[in-house]
Amino acid sequence: MLSNDIIQHHNEKLQAEHQFKLTYLTELLDRKGIDIQTIIDKIKAFQVAIPSWALGTGGTRFGRFPNGGEPRNLEEKIEDVGLIHQLNRSSNSISLHIPWDIPSDANAIKQLLKANDLTIDSVNSNTFQDQKDQPYSYKFGSLSHSKSEVRDLAIQHNIQCIEYGKMLDSKVLTVWLADGSNFPGQSHLRGAYQRTNDSLSSIYKSMPDDWTMLIEYKPYEPHFYSMVIPDWGTSYSLCQNIGKNAQVLVDLGHHLPNTNIEQIVGRLMHFGRLGGFHFNGSMYGDDDLTTGSIKPYQFFLIFNELVDGMQDPSVKNPPLAWMIDASHNTKDPIEDLLQSVNAILTTYAKALLVDRVALVDAQENNDVLRAEELLRDTFLTDARALVAEASRQVGGAIDPIAAFRSAKIRESLVEKRGFSVATGL
Numbered sequence: 049m050l051s052n053d054i055i056q057h058h059n060e061k062l063q064a065e066h067q068f069k070l071t072y073l074t075e076l077l078d079r080k081g082i083d084i085q086t087i088i089d090k091i092k093a094f095q096v097a098i099p100s101w102a103l104g105t106g107g108t109r110f111g112r113f114p115n116g117g118e119p120r121n122l123e124e125k126i127e128d129v130g131l132i133h134q135l136n137r138s139s140n141s142i143s144l145h146i147p148w149d150i151p152s153d154a155n156a157i158k159q160l161l162k163a164n165d166l167t168i169d170s171v172n173s174n175t176f177q178d179q180k181d182q183p184y185s186y187k188f189g190s191l192s193h194s195k196s197e198v199r200d201l202a203i204q205h206n207i208q209c210i211e212y213g214k215m216l217d218s219k220v221l222t223v224w225l226a227d228g229s230n231f232p233g234q235s236h237l238r239g240a241y242q243r244t245n246d247s248l249s250s251i252y253k254s255m256p257d258d259w260t261m262l263i264e265y266k267p268y269e270p271h272f273y274s275m276v277i278p279d280w281g282t283s284y285s286l287c288q289n290i291g292k293n294a295q296v297l298v299d300l301g302h303h304l305p306n307t308n309i310e311q312i313v314g315r316l317m318h319f320g321r322l323g324g325f326h327f328n329g330s331m332y333g334d335d336d337l338t339t340g341s342i343k344p345y346q347f348f349l350i351f352n353e354l355v356d357g358m359q360d361p362s363v364k365n366p367p368l369a370w371m372i373d374a375s376h377n378t379k380d381p382i383e384d385l386l387q388s389v390n391a392i393l394t395t396y397a398k399a400l401l402v403d404r405v406a407l408v409d410a411q412e413n414n415d416v417l418r419a420e421e422l423l424r425d426t427f428l429t430d431a432r433a434l435v436a437e438a439s440r441q442v443g444g445a446i447d448p449i450a451a452f453r454s455a456k457i458r459e460s461l462v463e464k465r466g467f468s469v470a471t472g473l
């Protein structure tokens with residue numbers, strides 16, 4: 049844990065410049081009839097879960113280049129997320145991946161979570177790798193496998209994940225499958241879908257009533273010809289078949305280039321089936337880059353759709369589970385996560401500033417230019433001071449990355465943990 053004095057001292061140094069920016073923004077928004085504190089309160093309430101597997105340096109297919117000081121176990125992963133949350137006050141939960149994060153002592157983990165002001169977000173199953181001494185291989189699939197003994201193994205693994213989640217008060221199981229085929233003819237496409245449907249149904253039946261199953265989709269993997277759950281339509285149909293607590297999870301990187309993700313988001317919310325979100329950025333595909341780093345306007349349009357759906361009382365979509373799903377190859381993982389959360393909050397803040405009454409009016413009257421300009425004007429507004437103020441008001445840093453650097457947190461983690469490498473992707 050970081051001493052509060054460090055954050056306090058950091059904020060004092062930045063306060064004058066911060067206040068200057070905030071005063072300007074307050075006046076600007078006031079002229080538009082927007083109460084700045086209402087927006088700041090919404091930012092304060094927005095929390096983004098940090099994945100346990102993103103706290104270490106990610107690898108490419110060719111190698112991994114860590115800088116040391118990475119968490120060596122679940123306890124240290126929780127400590128790292130605790131640090132992030134202390135700095136930005138917007139990352140109050142951690143997502144676990146089983147078997148990487150199996151708790152050896154659930155009560156001790158719960159105590160540690162509490163001490164760090166954290167909860168467990170979702171539990172994520174892993175049937176995309178074989179574990180040591182596993183009786184059957186996932187080489188040719190898991191929940192979709194042609195052999196029932198392999199499917200049963202994968203089903204039991206997911207049920208085990210639910211059990212670990214129950215121990216730690218999680219209420220969400222996230223399923224992402226690397227199931228598919230590598231060559232035409234290898235797999236019976238309809239059969240693989242049906243087997244996946246049946247396997248997911250079995251897992252769903254083992255889930256407590258107040259849990260949610262999130263089903264992620266992805267169009268491709270390197271070396272693949274087909275994926276069993278390639279798109280939102282497949283995820284959506286599985287959710288429809290399985291039950292009301294099954295929801296689609298949208299991972300920003302899991303789309304083919306130029307896909308209109310905001311439209312997918314709008315559709316799923318319209319159907320009340322958008323359950324979760326994985327934030328990241330990408331240039332070509334699933335690059336797992338920093339959120340908002342490549343296509344910030346598209347990211348804003350996605351958030352615009354999310355906020356529109358969340359504010360519309362006629363939309364019956366459950367509250368969403370927000371999470372980062374990224375990997376950090378060259379940046380410090382903690383810095384990259386802080387940067388991502390900041391980009392998420394800034395973009396969310398901008399989406400909150402959109403004049404929705406004027407937008408609907410422009411849409412109804414087919415005033416194309418005015419509708420577009422309403423969005424563009426908001427996108428071009430610098431909303432960073434709103435996020436900084438939200439953090440400051442609840443004891444976080446005005447500039448979390450600067451505070452992380454000036455407090456030399458990575459240096460002390462390296463000193464404490466040595467040249468450690470975390471488990472993960």
Ligand SMILES: [Mn+2]
Nearest residue numbers: 264299326373
């Ligand atoms: Mn994901």
